[in-house]
Amino acid sequence: MKLLITGGAGFIGSNFVHLVFNDHPGVSVVNVDSLTYAGNLENLKSVVNKPDYRFIKADIADRSAMEELFSAEQFDAVINFAAESHVDRSITEPEIFLKSNVFGTQVLLDMALKYKVDRFVQISTDEVYGSLPATGYFVETTPLAPNSPYSASKASADLLVRAYIHTFGLNAVITRCSNNYGPYQFPEKLIPLMITNALEAKQLPVYGDGMNVRDWLHVEDHCKAIWLVMEKGRTGEVYNIGGSNEWHNLDLVKELLTILNQPESLITYVKDRPGHDRRYAIDASKIRNELGWELKYDFPAGLRHTVQWYLDHRTWWERVKSGAYQEYYKKQYNL
Numbered sequence: 652m653k654l655l656i657t658g659g660a661g662f663i664g665s666n667f668v669h670l671v672f673n674d675h676p677g678v679s680v681v682n683v684d685s686l687t688y689a690g691n692l693e694n695l696k697s698v699v700n701k702p703d704y705r706f707i708k709a710d711i712a713d714r715s716a717m718e719e720l721f722s723a724e725q726f727d728a729v730i731n732f733a734a735e736s737h738v739d740r741s742i743t744e745p746e747i748f749l750k751s752n753v754f755g756t757q758v759l760l761d762m763a764l765k766y767k768v769d770r771f772v773q774i775s776t777d778e779v780y781g782s783l784p785a786t787g788y789f790v791e792t793t794p795l796a797p798n799s800p801y802s803a804s805k806a807s808a809d810l811l812v813r814a815y816i817h818t819f820g821l822n823a824v825i826t827r828c829s830n831n832y833g834p835y836q837f838p839e840k841l842i843p844l845m846i847t848n849a850l851e852a853k854q855l856p857v858y859g860d861g862m863n864v865r866d867w868l869h870v871e872d873h874c875k876a877i878w879l880v881m882e883k884g885r886t887g888e889v890y891n892i893g894g895s896n897e898w899h900n901l902d903l904v905k906e907l908l909t910i911l912n913q914p915e916s917l918i919t920y921v922k923d924r925p926g927h928d929r930r931y932a933i934d935a936s937k938i939r940n941e942l943g944w945e946l947k948y949d950f951p952a953g954l955r956h957t958v959q960w961y962l963d964h965r966t967w968w969e970r971v972k973s974g975a976y977q978e979y980y981k982k983q984y985n986l
């Protein structure tokens with residue numbers, strides 16, 4: 652089997668590449684990534700010399716680059732991870748989110764049709780459903796109600812996938828997952844930002860009252876779910892993926908400080924994110940019941956494992972946090 656993985660140098664994509672080589676021998680992988688600030692080939696050091704692995708630096712929205720790639724290779728499946736993924740950046744610079752997340756997806760859909768790819772998997776997010784009150788869960792039929800430019804771009808891509816299934820008969824499926832954590836996550840996202848700031852004895856910026864709720868899932872459990880959906884998911888269906896693991900941001904930050912043995916005085920309340928969704932919570936019973944997906948990580952163990960990974964990979968995150976990231980941080984937090 653030959654897979655095209657887009658965005659494979661990012662957090663979830665690189666974890667997925669590792670999962671393929673660890674658990675599915677004989678599968679070959681072409682990884683297309685434009686290497687934005689979030690793409691990092693260091694994440695893939697251990698696979699780079701494998702005969703079944705090839706990296707191509709290209710933008711999924713670049714139609715001629717995609718034509719060249721798809722006409723040269725016959726892919727059995729495309730898994731589209733490539734995207735601008737940070738909500739805060741979408742508030743200050745929405746345009747690139749449309750280009751990569753919407754137009755990029757459309758180019759890939761065209762290529763999948765033209766070059767008769769057997770399967771297309773769109774990696775989407777629970778954020779397309781908007782925000783929940785204190786109770787209730789997102790199910791696959793919850794109406795789309797995106798609130799940020801990021802989630803609007805992801806919802807737009809989902810609708811395009813739906814249209815290509817309906818109009819052209821493309822064999823595609825969509826996954827919508829909750830917040831991921833684990834190794835190789837760029838330290839602009841909550842968990843790695845708090846871990847690495849605490850390790851540098853820097854302030855931990857908590858938005859608003861810290862009472863927003865997220866449902867956290869270990870990235871490896873997400874990747875296993877994606878594999879199952881690719882292999883067995885019913886064409887045209889959406890599969891929600893989540894950890895049944897809701898945390899108020901503030902409690903999670905305090906938990907990280909306990910693990911790291913650092914004082915709560917590092918917590919600093921900062922201006923809230925505009926349009927900040929209050930609560931996300933996923934009902935994942937469809938993927939569990941239909942495809943037999945099961946969680947491997949319990950959260951306390953997964954979180955400790957993740958903290959240990961950042962302790963063991965200080966050079967990785969120090970390099971990532973240097974350079975352009977410093978400018979972004981100053982502009983975003985003014986800390």
Ligand code: NAD
Pocket residue numbers: 657658659660661662663664683684685686687688689690691709710711712731732733734735736737750751755774775776777805827828829830831832837
């Ligand atoms: P990430 O930002 O860590 O990685 C994205 C990767 O895509 C990077 O390597 C980047 O260089 C690449 N990329 C961006 N634009 C590109 C383009 N135009 N062409 C080619 N490559 C491009 O993101 P992530 O957290 O790994 O998220 C991966 C996917 O999963 C995204 O589609 C995101 O919407 C979705 N998702 C993420 C989460 C989460 O918690 N991180 C949860 C649910 C869904």
Ligand code: TDX
Pocket residue numbers: 736737738739775776777778829830831839840841842844856857858859863864865900924
């Ligand atoms: O500095 C911060 N302070 C803070 O309080 C940051 C970066 C975040 N937060 C809050 C905002 C959210 O309520 O923490 C929560 C998590 O924030 P992010 O890590 O930015 O994730 P979120 O906005 O929930 O979106 C994530 O989950 C769904 C991913 O970034 C998306 O790509 C994915 O689709």
